[in-house]
Amino acid sequence: MAGGGGGDEVRSGAVRATLAEVAEAAEVSISTVSKVLNGRPGVSDERRAHIERLLQEQGYNRRTATQATMSLIDVLVFEIDSTWAVELIAGVERIAREHGLGVVVSGTLDRTQADPRWLDAVLGRRPVGVLLIGVQLPEAPRGVLQSRQIPVVTIDQGGHARPTEHSVGSADWTGALHATRHLLGLGHRRIGIITGPDDMIASVARLSGFRAALEGAGVELPADYLRRGEFHHRDGLEQGTALLQLPEPPTAIFASNDLQALGVYEAARSLGIRIPEDLSVVGYDDLKAASWVAPALTTIRVPLAEMAEQATRLLVRLRDEPGFAVSHIDLATSLVVRGSTAPPRD
């Protein structure tokens, strides 16, 4: 686990000298000092405190410690404080820990660019691999990572999935198809949609699945029933308000994520429209909050924890088998029916 190169012996030598000095001053063996340094048992509390004090006095510090090979995964996350991102980060952290890997988390507010300082930092850290959550890297930094043999796995809700890149996603098209068929099955014919950003493949796939379900049922989508937004609460509020104020408003709204759906809830409340009596709402993701709101939200469950796990395991595999064939994994989504959907009144 040493850091490679000829420098380790020199540094180890310096470390041993320091440890020997401390051991001599404390009148204990070097192995006792080592126990204290590494928090192992077998040293009395009093002696431990004494040795710790001596280590500090003698300037034993990290700069002289043997440098272990870093075992890190670098994760770049779009909108790191989103509820969606945190469920993915938690999943990555858990699997990485199982493999003895640390997780370095960096945030970005730009979905299509990497801060050059981020790339420099990653090259300095030389991680096992890079995981992109909701971010699409341009060619230049991709080329740099590739030339350093740092593999990249994308959790693909962010960018354009490319045939040459490893990615893990979920069945967005199928999920949206099921959500819309659920509304059609309840008898809805006037169904609006709030989409996510056009440049995110997950948004495009969800809109496409929505359209396919309508077409399969012979139901028209009026132009003003299609509203574009970001994946935020405020987009659900704004676009939901616009939909509900149309001369002939929809009886059901498919929101492209749960945060938008909660925004639609607020739009309906402020207009005195009841869910599900007057309006059915379907979300997407199944965040925890989806089951806490009233009425509880009917939504498509995206297996965020499993996606994070698969992506992390793929990085580990790429470390062990650098030539592993490019793979794209799509995990299944499922419809969770709760209280926000019902047959239309008319």
Add this chain to the structure above:
Amino acid sequence: MAGGGGGDEVRSGAVRATLAEVAEAAEVSISTVSKVLNGRPGVSDERRAHIERLLQEQGYNRRTATQATMSLIDVLVFEIDSTWAVELIAGVERIAREHGLGVVVSGTLDRTQADPRWLDAVLGRRPVGVLLIGVQLPEAPRGVLQSRQIPVVTIDQGGHARPTEHSVGSADWTGALHATRHLLGLGHRRIGIITGPDDMIASVARLSGFRAALEGAGVELPADYLRRGEFHHRDGLEQGTALLQLPEPPTAIFASNDLQALGVYEAARSLGIRIPEDLSVVGYDDLKAASWVAPALTTIRVPLAEMAEQATRLLVRLRDEPGFAVSHIDLATSLVVRGSTAPPRD
């Protein structure tokens, strides 16, 4: 920024040799190869692709790169997927990035212990410092970190704040006092509380502030109006249901965090009790969801982003001034009045 010790020259030499070989094969200068490696402009796309291919063929990889000094902060987080934790992590990441520091995030489900492998990994990474979020480390790992001169800052909602440790918190006692005075000011006299865990100082301080407000107003706290829980939605649901089913239920409930308060919402809904007409509810934290629920939640705003910033800045300061005096910072909380509180009916 070199990694210290005598090894850098050896490794730099090896790197230069590889770069020279690639430069020769590509018939370009070493500086052009370096540009490609570091993603800098000034190389045509075609030539860049060619050089990247050669770098891969010649086995240029991270193990031979110059090892930069690692500039990391290690963050250990209790319940990493909680909404509360993510707002803190986002704040830490932002300030760390400003200082060119990477953030390694580790999760734990035990509030009072560190996984020994976590400590080993931290020692291997030799971070600038350790930040504890909602976690209390035992003496042994603290001693180890201290002997390695790795400073520790606690965001103190987790543990017992100790006089010898750096920490950043918020005014829990005052916040609870204000929340309770708000309920008293509306005319409530039957006020219940759901607390957090007994071993978390934030819980104890909030209960204490609650009691102080009641005592100041000469209002009794019946024993069955005090319910203990964890900081989860389900505790609000369970304990809220218990409170509301008492022979003489409270007209107001102070929940010790927002998740509990949302659980109380669900308890009230399932019992047909209206908020705020039949029951006032106050939460604590002011998570984003607090303003999304109906009615929007009256709560105490904890400045999570500012706490994260202060804690991160303190770590940076401790790196630059290792002898910096032990400090504890408490940031102000504030009452946010929304729709979940109103005068009692009787």
